[in-house]
Amino acid sequence: MKAFLHAVSFLVRLSWRTDRARLLKAFALVMVGYLATPLTALALRDFTNAALGGETGAARLYGLATAVLLIFELLMGHFAHLTYFELGEIEEEALHAELVRICNGTRGIEHFDSAGFAETMTLVREELGRMRLAVEAVLQLTGLLVQVLITTVVLATVDPWLVLLPLAGFPPVLISNASQRLVDRAKTASASATQLSRHLLELATTGSSAKEIKLFGIEERLIGRQRAEWDASARRLGRAQLTAAAARAAGQAVFAAAYGGALVLVVRRAVDGQVNVGSVVLVIALAVQVSVQVAAGLGLLSTLQGAGLAVERIGSLRDRVRPDPEPVGDPQDAPARLRSGIRLENVSFGYPGTDRLVLRDVTVDIPAGSSVALVGENGAGKSTLVKLLCGLYEPSSGRILVDGVDLRSLRGRSWQDRVAMLFQDFARLELLLRENVGIGHVPALGSDAEVRAALAGAQAEDLVAKVPGGLDGLLGRAYGDGAELSGGQWQKLGLARAGMRGRPLLLALDEPASALDPSAEHRLFESLVASSDAAARTVGAVTLFTSHRFSTVRIADLILVLDGGSVVASGSHQELMAEQGLYAELFGMQARAYR
Structure with missing residues (x-):
């Protein structure tokens, strides 16, 4: 019930913010349409009594009223559907925008490294298309509740015991709530298998991966794995859906018994002469309406419970996103020009959800206007260091200073707006x-x-x-x-x-020429050197790049050698070659390979 109420509150507030005029119009149309239903039953009662009493004129009048009300109910339902369908589309777009804001509303990107965030995002994407139906469900359920209230009052005028008929709809509702929770738990438990299945399907149907799949001959293996993951997810969901359907059927059986009892009661009263035939027709019509109302209500509740879970998951995504840290000291804007440069002080970093440090106690000074190359074997921490300097991650410990000011003190996106970058996974x-x-x-x-x-x-x-x-x-x-x-x-x-x-104050290039041949790389770096020199003269910009080609690396003013997440050496090409350390060893291996 909490998820249901949360969904209703969320959707009404969202509708009010996005298009309140359309919301009010849809609400009015729905209410008028739903009010026509019990009025039709009353008109049918009076028509029956007039016809049996030989009141031809009155019978014609009530017959016409019944027909008009039926047509009116259908028309209002049609126009209401058009209105809340449009409203649902607008809300779906608003929810898409909300997801984009959640994913990109902070400077950091740590949340993308969380498996829980990825799984929850998969579930939300699957459910988002059905949220448009939830808007319709809120409006219809409101109309349905008003309709049930009027129906209950009318039934009470025939016999007070008939008030129990709408109340008999509560057991199916409660059972439906429990059934939906069972299905939702199954969806959550199978999220990983569903996510993997969709990933495998994307691999098997995407041009970029088709070449390797075809040449390695793994189509059947890939399809088999995808089918196995999908079947595992489907079996779990199927069992939950079957159990939920059986429970809902039991709840409907409770209402069916009450429905039959109501008919028996009113027919007996008619036989005893306590009510007229019109009242019998009225109760039959209203009992049918209550039956339809309960069935419709269960469907609407199921839709809204699913929407409630989607709303909770959107909230969970929001909670999983680490907010921007509180400024260290007074908030400042990024400098217009770098004067001293960038300094890393005892910086260590580990990705969220792991205990392993990718960078360990890194302390280094990067002078303003310099070009800096990061070298080291794969996994040494080069790309991670670039991302830290771009402000996409916060150090686990230590700090990064820009002209002596902690990066966390810089206001909003002022630093990232002065960063130009090309990542390895561009x-x-x-x-x-x-x-x-x-x-x-x-x-x-x-x-x-x-x-x-x-x-x-x-x-x-x-x-x-x-x-x-x-x-x-x-x-x-x-x-x-x-x-x-x-x-x-x-x-x-x-x-x-x-x-x-x-x-830019920082030009960060992570393997900017990895897809180029050596001659194209050489021409590219000549162009980059010229542009970085110009940026260095005008704003003191730092150019930072990683490359596995040492013929390129040697042009940098400062080379940082990383090994196991630590900076083990730094200096110019000549200085590092003279040390005969790791850099000289790596340079020599590559030079011998080229020779």
Whole structure:
């Protein structure tokens, strides 16, 4: 019941915020339609009595009233459906926006590393499409309650004992609530299997993975695993649904017994001459209505209980998102120019839900205007360090200072707005070419000159001619006949997005040329060096990059060598080679491989 009440409160408040005029219109139409139902039964009673009494004129009048009320009920239901369907669509869109805000409403992204967050998000996405029905259910249930109240009053005028007939609907309601909880627990328990099944299905039907699936010949194995996970989830849900259906049937049987008892009572009173035939017709009509009301009410309650669980899960998603930390000291904006640079003091970090530290007690100074390369074997912590410097994660311990100010003291997004980045797992945005690049700096999205300049800086200006439609051409085949790009071309577009931010304080590039050949990488880094030098002179910007190619790394002013989450060496290429440590060993291995 708590989930039901929570859902009703949430949906009414959401409807009021999104479109109160449409909500009031839908409510009025529903109420008028539901009020016509008991009035029809009353008109039918009077028609019967008039017809049996030989009152032809009155019988015609009541017959016409009955027909008008039936037509009116159908019309109001139809127009109400159109109204609350539109309202449901608006609310569904509002809930989509709410999910986006939950996922992206903070500076950090720790919640995306939580398995619980991912499972809950899967359940919410599945249920969100049904939330539109919940808006309808709230309005219909309100009308139904008013209808039941009027029906109860009318039945009491025939015989006080008939008041018990609507009350007999409570056992089915209570049993339905318990049944729905059983089904919801089964959904939660099978969430992991459902999520894995959908992932496997996506793998088997996505072009990017089809090449490997075909060449490895694992279609049957993949389908078999997907079917096994789906069957496990379906069996659990099927058992719960079967148990719930049996319990609901038992509840309906209780009401059916009360329904039969009511008919027997009124017929006996008619035989004894205590009520007229019209009253018998009235009770039969109202009893049928109560039967329909109970069945409809159970369905509506089931819908709203499911919606209530979805609302609770949305709240759970919100609770799982770590809020932005309280500012350390007085909140400040990011500096207009870096003066001293960035300092990491005893920074350690472990991803949420694990005890393993990815970075351990890192202390390092990055001077303003410098270029810094991070090197180390896979898993050394390079990408994690980049994300910390971008402000996407908070250190588990220690602090990061920008010109001596703790990063946690910087107001809102003021630091992230001055960061340009390209991550190793960059996004492939199947949008227009202009949008793909321009979202790096939305105010300049409509500027052909700025978008072309960013493409040129990423050595990707040739794509304008290759993509049909140029800057306004579609990329990818996800939802249209767009241009197909290679991995290197997608990566260059990601770099162009980063280049849209003209004066970043931090340019962070995590393997920015991993999909390029050595000659293309060399040309790209020559361009990056030129642009980073210009940014360093104007705003003291720091350029930070990771790369496995040491021919590229050696151009950096400062090289940080990571091993096991710690910085084990730092210096220029010449200094590190002279130390004959890990850097010299890695450089030598790669040089020998090239030779």
